[in-house]
Amino acid sequence: MTTKNFLFVNRKAPYGTVYALESLEVVLISAAFEQNVSLAFIDDGVYQITKGQNSKGIGMKNFSPTFRALGDYDITKLYVSSESLAERGLTVDDLMELTYEDADDDYAEKPSIILVDAKGMAAMMAEQEVILSF
Amino acid sequence: MAMLHIVNKSPFERVAFDSCLTHANAGDSIIMIEDAVVGAVDGSSFSGKVKAAMADKTVYVLGADLAARGLDGKAMDGIVSVDYAGFVDLTANNDTTQSWL
Numbered sequence: 001m002t003t004k005n006f007l008f009v010n011r012k013a014p015y016g017t018v019y020a021l022e023s024l025e026v027v028l029i030s031a032a033f034e035q036n037v038s039l040a041f042i043d044d045g046v047y048q049i050t051k052g053q054n055s056k057g058i059g060m061k062n063f064s065p066t067f068r069a070l071g072d073y074d075i076t077k078l079y080v081s082s083e084s085l086a087e088r089g090l091t092v093d094d095l096m097e098l099t100y101e102d103a104d105d106d107y108a109e110k111p112s113i114i115l116v117d118a119k120g121m122a123a124m125m126a127e128q129e130v131i132l133s134f
Numbered sequence: 135m136a137m138l139h140i141v142n143k144s145p146f147e148r149v150a151f152d153s154c155l156t157h158a159n160a161g162d163s164i165i166m167i168e169d170a171v172v173g174a175v176d177g178s179s180f181s182g183k184v185k186a187a188m189a190d191k192t193v194y195v196l197g198a199d200l201a202a203r204g205l206d207g208k209a210m211d212g213i214v215s216v217d218y219a220g221f222v223d224l225t226a227n228n229d230t231t232q233s234w235l
């Protein structure tokens with residue numbers, strides 16, 4: 001099968017709408033097809049990967065731990081907009097520590113989150129062949 | 135006539151929250167629920183507008199929605215966190231409610 005560069009663009013906060021959960025479902029499906037998958041978290045999408053999410057009070061499933069599993073599916077590039085974090089009063093310390101084990105480097109644990117500015121995000125987008133927006 | 139304004143959209147994505155703040159009168163109450171709770175976080179580009187509103191209005195946030203988004207403890211001072219029962223009390227204790235969808 002041909003391998004293509006897939007990008008999932010996440011721009012919505014979790015729980016208020018179903019976009020974030022649906023995106024994650026499709027990301028996991030794409031992993032099964034062994035594509036080169038990247039995720040982008042822009043605008044309110046950054047709220048999807050905040051740490052300490054506790055959705056018991058709203059009666060919905062907290063799906064944020066699923067992001068921790070992405071590394072095991074070779075999804076290791078999660079681009080986060082630095083401007084979006086700053087606008088929202090957040091820093092990278094407010095995000096989950098998402099990592100993957102690098103098979104090419106004796107399975108060393110490495111961070112999956114890549115903090116980029118808009119220029120860096122745009123450059124990454126220019127490399128993509130298939131872009132899915134949520 | 136005191137009014138409870140209910141906001142459920144993120145201020146970073148829609149103008150509903152901003153419109154609510156523009157149209158709410160002194161003495162009114164505003165509650166952030168669902169995606170609107172992100173507007174409670176201190177130090178954001180929107181927090182100044184919420185702080186200005188708190189000068190003559192009472193601002194509430196539904197605590198369960200804040201916790202779901204990992205934002206517990208990040209709300210501005212002066213914002214009152216309520217549970218669902220508190221939300222019901224607010225609707226009962228105000229003359230009218232207005233939802234900013």
